[in-house]
Amino acid sequence: MKIPAELKYTKNDEWVRVEGDIAVMGITDYAQDQLSDIVFVEIVALEGDSLDQGETCAVIESVKAAADVFLPVGGEIIAINESLMDSPELVNEDPFGNAWLVKIKMSDLSQLEDLMDADTYQKLERDH
Amino acid sequence: MTEKTIFELSRPNRKGIRFPAPDVPLAELPKDFLRENLPLPEVPENEVVRHFTNISQLNYSVDNGFYPLGSCTMKYNPKINEETARLPGFAHIHPLQPVETVQGALGLMYETQQWLGEISGFDAVSLQPAAGAHGELTGVLIIRAYHESRGDTKRTKMLVPDSAHGTNPASSAMSGLEIVQLASDKQGNIDLKALEAECDDTLAGIMITNPNTLGLFDENIVEACQLVHDHGGLVYGDGANMNALLGVYRPAETGIDVMHFNLHKTFSTPHGGGGPGSGPVGVTKELAEFLPSPVVAMTSEGDEQNPAFYDLLVPEKSIGRVKSFHGHFGIVVRAFTYMICLGKNGLLGVSTHAVLNANYIQARVKDVYHIPYERLCMHEFVTEAKWEDAPGIRALDISKRLIDFGFHPPTNYFPLIVHEALMIEPTETETMETLDAFADALLQIADEAKNNPDILHNAPTNAPFGRFDEVKAAKDLILRTQLPENYGS
Amino acid sequence: MYTPHTQADRDAMLKVIGVNELEDLFQCLPEKGKFPNLELPDGISEMEALDELQFISSVNETPQELVSFLGAGAYNHYIPAAVDSILRRSEFYTAYTPYQPEIAQGTLQAIFEYQSLISALTGMDVSNASHYDGATAVAEAVNMAYHNFRGKRRKIVLSNAVNPQYRETIQTYMKGMNLEFVGEDLDPEAGPDDLIELIDENTALVLVQYPDFFGRIFDLTKLSEAAHAQKALFSVHINPIALGLLKPPSEFDADIVTGEGQPLGIPMSFGGPYLGLFATKKQYVRKMAGRVAGETVDTHGNRGYVLTLSTREQHIRREQATSNICTNQGLIALASTVYLTLLGKSGLKELAELNYHKAHYAADRISTVPGFIVNPVQPFFNEFVVHCPAPAEEVNEHLLSRDILGGYDLGLVYPSQKYELLVAVTEMNPRSEIDYMVEVLEEEYHD
Structure with a gap:
């Protein structure tokens, strides 16, 4: 299971890459593996929305499961990844790269402190 | 094996039926509203009949063989029920006819309400809900209306055990309630400590399935209901598993306030490939005035000269209608036929033998198939399809392999609290030989799982089709026959 | 009567289980109230039951006599006779929900064909496998519109020329959602264009019936345009037989079409079971409640059908599902499929x-x-x-x-x-x- 060291993580299996006051986020390799074949991605956040940390920004569906994706940090949505609408399989193929979900202009950088580093995320206890 | 679709069987200008020529003068058609193109198939009657006959033969059904689909109660559907429901005096009456012209139908509905009430211990019954989930919605709306009628508007929390059917939380959410999930204890019962912790003045109620979805009679049910009542909440009973309790125990006695019945499970009405069902709701007398409208009442008992008279009434504080007209009357006729054929002792025999059959299979396989909550079960039991020495085998593989043995698979992956669950419900209508053959197959498959897992991964091999590509279905989303551009014009 | 066990069977089975009597299987039940003495009559033979039901049914006066x-x-x-002839095939009526598609292609193909026929009849892109009846289909349309706007739009413009029983059902279904219904207090003579001024930016849905409850046929173009101008959804409830003659609602750019399918070969049967038709545009397919069959292939490359899009449904989403429906009207939908094919x-x-x-x-x-x-x-x-x-x-x-x-x-x-x-x-x-x-x-x- 890939867990890139430079990223930050949530316990709901979202990742964040920080670029100045911009955060890029997606779901982790572990999350895509748990969902298995992803058939649909709906990004419910719209460009220009101001959303709080923890609000639902996307729904990812496989054949047998649907997972809500929550914003790891609050702020203004400045970009959404439209290509996932047509190619949901990207989430399986390249979760940390081409399958980023949204870019956020963070309103409160201190929220980054709520996130885990790669080591802590790796040690997270799992049900199975 | 692929069958053509009815659209592919179509040829221009073929006809499947003809109607009488108009016996009235022709009126002018509304030219601004006329349809230009009606893209329906054109198929003669014998081709229609062949087509549907052919595809019917791709189905497995109770009349083909053993169908131990847990929580679905796939018992034999007596043929007489099909005859009575089709009697012209039932099949062809209009729901809005004046009540004096449909006294037979209303009387039958009234009697069915009485039978269900006597069997369950509830004081009043409405036959309106169309299915189990619809009955749940009705019941939860009744609970909500009860609290509101008392001005107790802060009661918005509904507790749902983690072993519950998905319809339970969905029904509560649809009624605008908040759902709190409740853990089960180590014996598969409601965890009383966890329950107590949630009991406060926001509690609307709890949704309980008893026997629960593990097939176990909840040993804490009386205490749990008492606890909820003590804190001002009401108890909803999911009657999906009533096949264990006919003549054995009346759910109202445990403290349940409102419960739905599944006529298509417990009372032998056919499942029809997914419907129509029927989900009557029974309530205590405190809740009778909230039942959906209408209910059937006997407004005059009658005497030697005059028959009793029945009418449709709207309960005083009714939650309103949950569908049009008076429920699935055609299904009610079938269930009523079943109940009067069985009578008091026959109904008891249903449940005792349903429980006997389930325990028999459980006893025959439990040394090989782990039973996570091992007790005497009720009408069904849940086992785990996983072994350390058979990695890579999942419940689904066992199920698909059972098809090769000529059986319908059990329910998979439910309840969610058991990993790789196989939920087995034989029902009372199966012979010991059938149960033995099924148990033998399960044991052989467990052996194959360890020694020859490929047989399982490749199963089924003697079904009309192999496993289907569900990812493709969900991605491509072809939900209707693709028609050529000018089809039908 | 329908339990096949002999005494010898019971004895042998109890022995394997390890108890002595049938009653012992119920040892974990509370003693108080166990095996109640029900006040019910004894069972009767099939012959007697038929006699009794024939008598009860003869008390009713049918439209064949009146x-x-x-x-x-x-x-x-x-x-047509062929409809019931197919419904009586027990491969159809004694099967359950097609959870195992390898041995349920009859039911699945029938659902797929039903969806195809309803889509063709209404002019819409997709149909689900049906709701309980017209009333509940309409209620689900309101529910879908509510969820489409994530609860942010709370007004429903509801024509009072929609069947009153349907409107009552909507009210019951949506009790917990605090919606505002407008339009029902208009004069019954009012037409669809009288609803236009009620539509605003808080409107989730505009709902009319076509032909309406009074039988009238109206042009719905302006109403539809007005609804869409405010980005509200537009839903039309139809009589399926009328669509043999009339323009389908798709020509009024309806977003949702519902209907009562009973006229399509279903006996009146004192009000049920009937059939709730529900169709929509492709863009709303994931917002639509209810079961759906989709085309795919099996391991041998054969075309076949499975239940799909199940992640919308209660068994996966639980309390986050927008509807609790978990069945369709299976056999009744089949009746309408055979009926529409024959006609x-x-x-x-x-x-x-x-x-x-x-x-x-x-x-x-x-x-x-x-x-x-x-x-x-x-x-x-x-x-x-x-x-x-x-x-x-x-x-x-x-x-x-x-x-x-x-x-x-x-x-x-x-x-x-x-x-x-x-x-x-x-x-x-x-x-x-x-x-x-x-x-x-x-x-x-x-x-």
Whole structure:
């Protein structure tokens, strides 16, 4: 299971890459593996929305499961990844790269402190 | 094996039926509203009949063989029920006819309400809900209306055990309630400590399935209901598993306030490939005035000269209608036929033998198939399809392999609290030989799982089709026959 | 009677289980209340049961014995013999939900064909596998619109020419959602364009019936445009037989189409089981509740069908599912599938026209009776409102005394309409029945 060291993580299996006051986020390799074949991605956040940390920004569906994706940090949505609408399989193929979900202009950088580093995320206890 | 679709069987200008020529003068058609193109198939009657006959033969059904689909109660559907429901005096009456012209139908509905009430211990019954989930919605709306009628508007929390059917939380959410999930204890019962912790003045109620979805009679049910009542909440009973309790125990006695019945499970009405069902709701007398409208009442008992008279009434504080007209009357006729054929002792025999059959299979396989909550079960039991020495085998593989043995698979992956669950419900209508053959197959498959897992991964091999590509279905989303551009014009 | 066990079977099975008596299987149940003495009669034989039910059914008077012009949501149509012949195949009626597609292709293909037929009939992109009936399909349309806007739009513009029972069902379903319903207090004479001024930016759905509850046919173009101008959804409830003749709602750019499928080969059966039609545009497919079958292939490359899009449903989403529905009307949907296939393109049109002509003949004839008036302006299909010279209740009583079910007394649900009778005419009413009703009316209500 890939867990890139430079990223930050949530316990709901979202990742964040920080670029100045911009955060890029997606779901982790572990999350895509748990969902298995992803058939649909709906990004419910719209460009220009101001959303709080923890609000639902996307729904990812496989054949047998649907997972809500929550914003790891609050702020203004400045970009959404439209290509996932047509190619949901990207989430399986390249979760940390081409399958980023949204870019956020963070309103409160201190929220980054709520996130885990790669080591802590790796040690997270799992049900199975 | 692929069958053509009815659209592919179509040829221009073929006809499947003809109607009488108009016996009235022709009126002018509304030219601004006329349809230009009606893209329906054109198929003669014998081709229609062949087509549907052919595809019917791709189905497995109770009349083909053993169908131990847990929580679905796939018992034999007596043929007489099909005859009575089709009697012209039932099949062809209009729901809005004046009540004096449909006294037979209303009387039958009234009697069915009485039978269900006597069997369950509830004081009043409405036959309106169309299915189990619809009955749940009705019941939860009744609970909500009860609290509101008392001005107790802060009661918005509904507790749902983690072993519950998905319809339970969905029904509560649809009624605008908040759902709190409740853990089960180590014996598969409601965890009383966890329950107590949630009991406060926001509690609307709890949704309980008893026997629960593990097939176990909840040993804490009386205490749990008492606890909820003590804190001002009401108890909803999911009657999906009533096949264990006919003549054995009346759910109202445990403290349940409102419960739905599944006529298509417990009372032998056919499942029809997914419907129509029927989900009557029974309530205590405190809740009778909230039942959906209408209910059937006997407004005059009658005497030697005059028959009793029945009418449709709207309960005083009714939650309103949950569908049009008076429920699935055609299904009610079938269930009523079943109940009067069985009578008091026959109904008891249903449940005792349903429980006997389930325990028999459980006893025959439990040394090989782990039973996570091992007790005497009720009408069904849940086992785990996983072994350390058979990695890579999942419940689904066992199920698909059972098809090769000529059986319908059990329910998979439910309840969610058991990993790789196989939920087995034989029902009372199966012979010991059938149960033995099924148990033998399960044991052989467990052996194959360890020694020859490929047989399982490749199963089924003697079904009309192999496993289907569900990812493709969900991605491509072809939900209707693709028609050529000018089809039908 | 349906339990096959002999005493020897029971003994052998109990021994394997490790208990002595059947009663021992219930040892974990509370003693108090166990094995109650139910006050129910003993069982009877199949022969006696048939006798009893034949008697009960004979107490009812059917539209075969009476002359019936009763509609208002359930219609007396001819059911071709082949429909019931297929429904009686127990491969269909004794199967359950097609959870194992390898051995359920009969049910799955039938659902797929049903979806195809309903899509074709309504002009919509997709149909689900059905809801319980017309009323619950309409309620699910409101529910879908509510969730489409994630609860942020709370106004529903609801025509009062939608079947009153459906409107009541919507109210029951949506009780917990705090919605505002507007439009129901308009005059029953109002048409769809009178709803336009009620639509605003808080409107989630505009809902009308076509032909409406009073049988009238209106052009819905302007209403639809007005709804879409505010980005609200537009939903049309139809009578499927009427669509054999009339433009489908897709031509009014409907977002959702619902319907009562009972006219499609389903017996009236005192109100159920019926069939809730539900179709929508492709872009809303994931917002639609209910089961759906989709085409795919098996491991050998054979075309086949599976239940799909199940991540919308309660068994996966639990409390986050927008609806709790977990079945469809399986066998009833099959009946309508066989029916629509048999009638096909020309048969459905022929039937719709037959209904139209007979209803118009009846309207013309009834209008000749002094005091009886049929609105001559608005087009109608097979149902129309007759203004009577006396309360409709009295007219009905008089007709019933002559073995006629006259129609639906609109005063029962519209207080201002006590003199209005809703009359339905189908292919089941020969001209002689229409003439007979007119004759009876003439005898009673002459100048």
